[in-house]
Amino acid sequence: MSMMLPVNRTYKSTVFIMLFEDRNNLLELYNGMSGKHYTNPELLEINTLENAIYMSIKNDISFLIDGRLSLYEHQSTYSPNLPLRFLFYISHLYSRMTKDDNLYGTKKVHIPEPEFVIFYNGREEMPERQVLKLSDMYTTKDKQVRLELEAVMLNISGENNHKLKAACHTLREYAIYTDKIRKYTEIMGLSDAVERAIQECIEQGVLKDFLERHRTEAKAMSIFEYDQEKHMRQEREAAWEDGHLAGIEDGLKSQIEKKLAKGKTLTEIADELEETEERIRELTDKIKGKE
Known part of the structure; x- marks a missing residue:
């Protein structure tokens, strides 16, 4: 049943x-x-x-x-x-x-x-x-x-x-449809890319009956899905960048701590690390704040 x-x-x-x-x-x-x-x-x-x-x-x-x-x-x-x-x-x-x-x-x-x-x-x-x-x-x-x-x-x-x-020709045609959207989003806005992919697929007989019957709904769903994908990709890229920058800062603080322990001045440290004295002072304050 x-x-x-x-x-x-x-x-x-x-x-x-x-x-x-x-x-x-x-x-x-x-x-x-x-x-x-x-x-x-x-x-x-x-x-x-x-x-x-x-x-x-x-x-x-x-x-x-x-x-x-x-x-x-x-x-x-x-x-x-x-x-x-x-x-x-x-x-x-x-x-x-x-x-x-x-x-x-x-x-x-x-x-x-x-x-x-x-x-x-x-x-x-x-x-x-x-x-x-x-x-x-x-x-x-x-x-x-x-x-x-x-x-x-x-x-x-x-x-x-x-x-x-x-x-499975339905799976093949679905893949063609989504590949077209990805291709066209590289050269135009998402809404236009989806519309062009739909029109091209209909003309080429790819998901033709489905897209003709459900054109409005399919377009709305595709736009939403690719917006979500873009948002998630941007979040991952931002997280990587934040982590990358945090890693650079941690590395600098480690070097500063070692040089401070050797009695180096902020000016000497800035010169050796090729950073501004203001930046070295800011990181030194963070190190002391941590302690």
């Missing part, structure tokens, strides 16, 4: 989600991933989490087929925390699936085997395929890992994973 839930477009919606909420597209993607050749989309039992209030639990796409529970996520920004997020998702899904079972009884409760897949199409260079592990996030590293979760991240940008995209 299908468990398709109503779509909440106000939370975490993307063009990727819209495309693969369509059972035909999702079955095509599963066939491409698994090497199967199913033709009946009703075989899919979709159980995507839609509850945006409870602990912000909302995954992209999850479904049952072949006795396997597949969780697919799309990412335009790399995050090493996805295994932990997948753990939250799968725990919530299993809890929902077994709510009528007696977990305290003597009869074994059966659950579907999970698989976790991330489709990455961000700006950063990433391997064509890599495995992210929950154990990589542990603060201690024991030889025996007692809880593991592995997620496969597939880079679908450019020419990456050509075989998979050949098997």
